[in-house]
Amino acid sequence: MSDQRPSDESLPFFVYGTLRSDGHNHAVHLAGRCADIRPAVLEGAALHDGPGFPWAVPDPTPGRRIVGELVTVRPGAYAGALADLDRLEECRADGTGLYVRQRRAVRTAAGETREAWVYLAGPTAEEELRARPALITSGDWAKR
Known part of the structure; x- marks a missing residue:
């Protein structure tokens, strides 16, 4: 049986805030670059309201x-999309x-499990989260 695990260079992105298809950062960084967009859920994580954008943290x-x-x-x-998103998210090596x-x-809405890149709150965001926790109980940035 062959290994069907996608390489890092082809992983889709799980987006949950301003990069969603109706968000302003999607229009700037992803519009015209997408082959597919489908609803999905990240289990075992919580969404927190940040300063104009959300933070995802393992939970x-x-x-x-x-x-x-x-x-x-x-x-x-x-x-190009990977470089742009890393820069937007201030993701450092x-x-x-x-x-x-x-x-x-x-997990997609169809029940399929897929591996994806997810931007989680880094050390800088975690400091602010400890000082000002703001859990979005619905887990949905659009329904905060």
Whole structure:
């Protein structure tokens, strides 16, 4: 049996805030680059209201989840989209940025489990979260 795990260079992105298809950062960074967008959920994580954008943090509380979209970027646009999103999310290779990019399993609305890049709150955001926690109980940025 062959390994069907996608390479890091082809992973879709799980987006849950301003990068969702109706968000302003989607229009700037993803519009015209997408091959597919479908509803999806990240289990075992919580969504917090940040300063104009959300933060996702791992959370083992039963039932905790984040509602978002699984975005597949066209192969020819992938490298540029990845660089743009890392820059937008202030994701640094040393893990000290506003966000950290991690490979996580997400579930589509059709029940399919897929691996995707997810931007989780990094050390800078975690400091503010400790000072000002603002859990979005619905797990959905659009319904905060």
